Amino acid sequence: MPRGTRLFVGQKVRQLRRYARMDQAAMARLLGISISYLSQLENDDRPLTAKVKAALAGAFPLDWSGFDERPEEQLLGAFNWALANPGLGSPPPDPERAERLHLHYPDFAARYVELHHALRQTQDRLAMVEEAAADGARAPWDLVRDWFHETDNYVHALDIAAEDLSRQLGLEGMGNEARLIDALSRRHDCRTRFSARDAGTLRAYDAATRELTVRAALPPPSRAFQLANQLMQLELDAQMAEITEEAGFGDPTTEQLLLLSLANYAAGALLMPYGAFRQAARDLRHDVEPLATRFGVSFEQACHRLATLQRPGLRGVPFFFCRVDMAGNIIKRHSATRLHFAQFGGACPLWNVHEAVAIPDRILVQLAEMPEGTRYVIIARGLVKPSGGYGRAPRRYALALGCEVEHASHVIYADGLRLTDEAAPTPIGPSCRLCPRETCGHRAFPPLDRPIRIDPARRGILPYSVG
Structure with missing residues (x-):
């Protein structure tokens, strides 16, 4: 000044x-x-x-x-x-x-x-290298995830285009499905039909006949998302191809995966346009259920979108978001916080997301602390996705959404938590192979970077102690 x-x-x-x-x-x-x-x-x-x-x-x-x-x-x-x-x-x-x-x-x-x-980016990349050393070569899925992390989970060109198109189409939650079908027809001569035949296919597009087939049994938010996904592929194919080329992966599989992820990102940005969604989230103090209802999306879609609100000059609360399956594998992950999933690993048994898998449709709230002292307000919710038929097992998983405790006043789930109590947080950590907590009795593996001691004359909770 x-x-x-x-x-x-x-x-x-x-x-x-x-x-x-x-x-x-x-x-x-x-x-x-x-x-x-x-x-x-x-x-x-x-x-x-x-x-x-x-x-x-x-x-x-x-x-x-x-x-x-x-x-x-x-x-x-x-x-x-x-x-x-x-x-x-x-x-x-x-x-x-x-x-x-x-x-x-x-x-x-x-x-x-x-x-x-630059320091923060270097720390993030070091965490990625550490995980790669623990788990082997990085797969295309990991490379795409890391690309999104380095962009702060925000793709400006796609986000702006999606917001403009959402305004043109008059998308507002209720009636989105009909408006999207109409847009596909008017703008791209694409006919949409719903089918109950193939329970394993959510969406299929035939470019020769310009026919889009969507699984009829999907819940309304999922049907709308598949329609939005195809619309954005047709609308923004050139922009997405340019972004993929600039990413410079040089591997066809990774490039196709990035294109798929960009289409998913654009679909979410279309159904939940940045400015309106950010303001609604603030007004509702990030209460996910009414937020999802207002925009006609699923709980998962709303959580995912919250983790992408990083537009310069108009940022939202920085959240991390992930989906975890019954085996504890993190199968979807985005983080706008200091908690980098390559470092976190998703394996800590004290993390509430593991408990949530077994308790569908109930929101669990946790105040957690990482080893370096950063505290997070975390919600986890277990969900079951119907399989579409008796012979197919339903998919069970849990979602986790969290932010650093400094943003707690903006998040309704933090109400009632003992935010200033030193003993209140649950001491979570990165994956066991990278966690520095020496006295944790919940370890599955010893840390890679520290020696262990074994005393045949003494047995604790673990058969070794960390040096």
């Missing part, structure tokens, strides 16, 4: 407090100021100081990104966030000193932000 400029933002501070459902006393405690000082701020009797700005940015990181859209203030927010990154292991400098540094050396602040972003 230029020298001499004073920032009065009383209405915005009041809106933040009300959105977080706080009274003035609670907000004052959070910011480390008196109630009278907060009242003066809200009535524009006092401007923001560097310390209060830093406190607001730390307490409301998502809202603060749109608090003051001037470039210098956006850079200051990013600079403060990078300085406060707990992964650096040292306390951040005083907010006033950080602001002076940013004011006098803006190029340095910008470079520091870039380096911090």
Whole structure:
């Protein structure tokens, strides 16, 4: 902020407090100021100081990104966030000193932000390498997953095009199926029919006859998603081919898998257009069930979309999302948080997603902590997908959705959790082969990077101790 400029933002501070459902006393405690000082701020009797700005940015990181859209203030927010990154292991400098540094050396602040972003990317890639060393060569599925992670699970060109098309078609949840069938017919001369013959096929498109066949027994949200998927393949084939070429995999299987994933992404963006979906999620405090109902999608589709709301300048709460099968395999994964699934592994038996598999249609809530100290609010829900016939076993799996605890005020599932209690979180970890927790009695395997000790004269919960 230029020298001499004073920032009065009383209405915005009041809106933040009300959105977080706080009274003035609670907000004052959070910011480390008196109630009278907060009242003066809200009535524009006092401007923001560097310390209060830093406190607001730390307490409301998502809202603060749109608090003051001037470039210098956006850079200051990013600079403060990078300085406060707990992964650096040292306390951040005083907010006033950080602001002076940013004011006098803006190029340095910008470079520091870039380096911090590069550090996080390097840490993510190191986690991928560690998992690859533990599990062998990376498969096409893993390569595509990592590509999405490096894009922050957000593909701007597809997202913007899908949002524009959704507006043109008037998609609004109710009646989406009929509108999509009509769009396929009008825009691409594609005839849609529903079939009950092949229970193993969800969607089949014949390019020669321009006929799309969709499985009739699918639930309405799944039918709409298959229709949207085919529409986006026809609408955005050139854009998706360009993105795939730029990814540079050089392997036909991986490229085809990326094309499939991009079509799925675009279909979700069409049914849940970015701006409307983000606002509805905020209004509902990310209560997934009414959110899914409002947009005519499934619980899983809504969870998946929440993990992609990373549009620059209009970000949503950063979530991770995954699907886990009965054997504990993570078969779908996306993360906009620091919790990288290549590092997490999905094998920790203390993670509530394993319990959820056995309890269909019930939401379990967990406050969990990773070994480096990052805490997450996690929900898990078990689901059963009908097979379409007596001779086929239904598919049973669980979904997990989580965010870092700093965003808890935006998430209805955090209500009632003991967020500040040091003993409250469940100590989860990465996969057992990578987990550093020495005293965990739930291990399936010893860690790869640490020696173990075996004492024939002494037996604990595990037959070894970690050195």
